[in-house]
Amino acid sequence: MTDLDLDLRWYAGTRSGRRGAAPPIQVHPAAPDTVLLRQSITTNFEAPFLYLLFGGDRAFLLDTGATADATSFPLRATVDTLIDGWLRAHPRDGYELIVAHSHAHGDHVAGDGQFADRSRTRVVGHSAADVAAFFGIPDWPRGRSRVDLGGRVLDVIPTPGHHPSAVAIYDEATGMLLTGDTVYPGRLYVQDFPAFQDSLRALCDFSAAHPVSVVLGAHIEMSARPFRDFPLGSTWHPDESPLPLTVGDLHAIRDAAARIAGRPGAHRHANFIIWNGPCRLESASQSIRLLLFRASGLLRAPGR
Numbered sequence: 112m113t114d115l116d117l118d119l120r121w122y123a124g125t126r127s128g129r130r131g132a133a134p135p136i137q138v139h140p141a142a143p144d145t146v147l148l149r150q151s152i153t154t155n156f157e158a159p160f161l162y163l164l165f166g167g168d169r170a171f172l173l174d175t176g177a178t179a180d181a182t183s184f185p186l187r188a189t190v191d192t193l194i195d196g197w198l199r200a201h202p203r204d205g206y207e208l209i210v211a212h213s214h215a216h217g218d219h220v221a222g223d224g225q226f227a228d229r230s231r232t233r234v235v236g237h238s239a240a241d242v243a244a245f246f247g248i249p250d251w252p253r254g255r256s257r258v259d260l261g262g263r264v265l266d267v268i269p270t271p272g273h274h275p276s277a278v279a280i281y282d283e284a285t286g287m288l289l290t291g292d293t294v295y296p297g298r299l300y301v302q303d304f305p306a307f308q309d310s311l312r313a314l315c316d317f318s319a320a321h322p323v324s325v326v327l328g329a330h331i332e333m334s335a336r337p338f339r340d341f342p343l344g345s346t347w348h349p350d351e352s353p354l355p356l357t358v359g360d361l362h363a364i365r366d367a368a369a370r371i372a373g374r375p376g377a378h379r380h381a382n383f384i385i386w387n388g389p390c391r392l393e394s395a396s397q398s399i400r401l402l403l404f405r406a407s408g409l410l411r412a413p414g415r
């Protein structure tokens with residue numbers, strides 16, 4: 112199995128929310144043929160992670176970020192440059208691109224339009240039916256399917272609960288399990304709790320049967336201080352919790368979800384928070400925390 116290099120600092124944004132020195136997309140080659148990308152937090156507070164995987168016949172892009180505009184968020188240009196570079200090292204004709212999504216919330220599909228006119232490119236649709244049809248997943252959400260990139264095979268695992276068309280992607284070349292917004296170090300917003308629990312059980316069962324080296328989601332919202340998240344909407348993330356989670360964390364989230372089923376509200380743990388339902392009180396407290404967080408930054412950094 113190929114080792115992943117995930118030891119890096121992601122740009123933290125700025126206290127003022129201004130762009131600063133951060134590029135609009137931070138690009139990190141984590142292994143040969145495996146690139147992590149992150150939309151700068153200064154272009155959108157969601158700062159989602161995107162994944163670009165190269166196989167012998169086609170590349171696979173998971174998610175297209177939170178911004179449609181190609182000037183402020185040049186995803187297509189970035190992906191084209193990465194693919195051109197890969198093809199210079201591995202010359203071949205007819206190389207394809209699949210643009211898929213961890214799920215269809217706006218901060219994961221906004222850049223789709225940038226790929227609309229790209230040749231030899233297929234963009235997966237947004238509904239559960241679209242996703243099941245594209246990958247040939249039987250009996251959604253219980254079935255699974257595999258997609259062959261040419262010498263590199265990915266498993267596609269339905270994981271509804273946060274969003275109806277959510278999937279996780281397992282890459283057997285590196286052992287990474289990409290879990291989108293279903294599992295990541297942050298606020299796990301649950302729309303359909305029974306489906307969420309089924310999906311967590313499915314991910315744990317899958318991880319028991321396959322070598323999972325790391326669990327990688329689509330955001331970081333926890334700080335390095337246990338139990339402490341950055342306020343919702345903040346464009347400054349000093350000292351984030353690391354992105355990688357483990358199979359042990361998957362089990363912990365599954366077990367935590369089992370304990371709070373039927374109990375609405377935000378349930379806080381050291382490196383994740385489960386939001387069961389709309390959580391109006393917690394939402395109001397997040398708004399106040401954001402104001403205080405921004406004010407504290409301004410007080411500490413006058414004029415920035």
Ligand SMILES: [Zn+2]
Nearest residue numbers: 214216274292
């Ligand atoms: Zn989402």
